[in-house]
Amino acid sequence: MSLTICPLASGSSGNAIYIGDDKNRILIDCGLSGKRIEELLQSRDLACPDLDGIILTHEHTDHIKGAGVMARRWGLPVYTRPGTWSAGGEILENIPSGQQKLLLSGLSFGRLEIDYFPLSHDAREPVGLLVRRGSRQGALITDLGESNPGLEEKIYGSDALIIEANHDPDMLATGPYPQFLQERIRSPRGHLSNDDCGFLLSRVLNSQQVQVYLAHLSQDNNDPSIARITVENILREQGVDAGVDLQVAERNCASRPSVLL
Numbered sequence: 018m019s020l021t022i023c024p025l026a027s028g029s030s031g032n033a034i035y036i037g038d039d040k041n042r043i044l045i046d047c048g049l050s051g052k053r054i055e056e057l058l059q060s061r062d063l064a065c066p067d068l069d070g071i072i073l074t075h076e077h078t079d080h081i082k083g084a085g086v087m088a089r090r091w092g093l094p095v096y097t098r099p100g101t102w103s104a105g106g107e108i109l110e111n112i113p114s115g116q117q118k119l120l121l122s123g124l125s126f127g128r129l130e131i132d133y134f135p136l137s138h139d140a141r142e143p144v145g146l147l148v149r150r151g152s153r154q155g156a157l158i159t160d161l162g163e164s165n166p167g168l169e170e171k172i173y174g175s176d177a178l179i180i181e182a183n184h185d186p187d188m189l190a191t192g193p194y195p196q197f198l199q200e201r202i203r204s205p206r207g208h209l210s211n212d213d214c215g216f217l218l219s220r221v222l223n224s225q226q227v228q229v230y231l232a233h234l235s236q237d238n239n240d241p242s243i244a245r246i247t248v249e250n251i252l253r254e255q256g257v258d259a260g261v262d263l264q265v266a267e268r269n270c271a272s273r274p275s276v277l278l
């Protein structure tokens with residue numbers, strides 16, 4: 018059976034990703050209202066009672082907003098790092114203690130295996146995630162300021178990648194954000210630019226067929242077509258564009274799913 022990966026929403030207005038196979042189903046991040054997440058799942062014929070759990074990458078509101086409601090309403094366990102639990106404030110504190118699970122090692126849900134690795138971002142203990150099923154692997158790295166060799170080793174050769182292409186550097190420099198905020202976004206603990214995303218991708222692609230989602234685009238400092246063209250140009254220049262199925266993750270609705278056979 019196949020591993021399905023589907024971004025349900027992406028960007029600073031809220032992030033959620035569905036992963037699953039025929040038996041097990043997980044939500045990664047829960048950054049919209051519980052009601053909206055249910056609607057997004059339903060738009061893909063997915064039902065909340067079928068979920069096995071929620072994994073949170075870090076405590077920023079655009080990743081946890083609906084986690085409490087979803088956990089309580091559907092009795093779901095929520096997994097995240099100790100630092101994220103302590104930094105998550107009311108939203109995470111209000112999850113029943115029996116459903117608060119520490120992400121301390123890899124997780125298994127049936128044949129789905131999930132591993133995590135640290136990311137450089139201005140949160141307490143942010144993580145990227147790897148999802149494996151048999152020989153297939155998906156990687157999720159949104160909300161990171163810079164890459165590192167350990168991270169690239171982990172995600173090398175993935176069959177599907179959800180990767181941040183947050184901003185166009187020129188749009189950020191000339192856009193509406195005050196200087197301090199621009200510097201935070203550009204910092205090694207901020208967000209990845211379109212160019213950084215393209216070069217990172219060019220170092221980790223090694224699959225005949227790879228599905229790539231450009232994710233977490235800034236609404237003010239980026240544009241889907243600019244992100245796509247920038248990344249496509251870099252991949253072409255680096256000679257690694259063959260076999261890449263690239264799409265920009267939708268901001269407010271579910272993207273086309275990747276089905277890895």
Ligand SMILES: [Zn+2]
Nearest residue numbers: 029077079160
């Ligand atoms: Zn975010």
Ligand SMILES: [Zn+2]
Nearest residue numbers: 077138140160
């Ligand atoms: Zn963040």
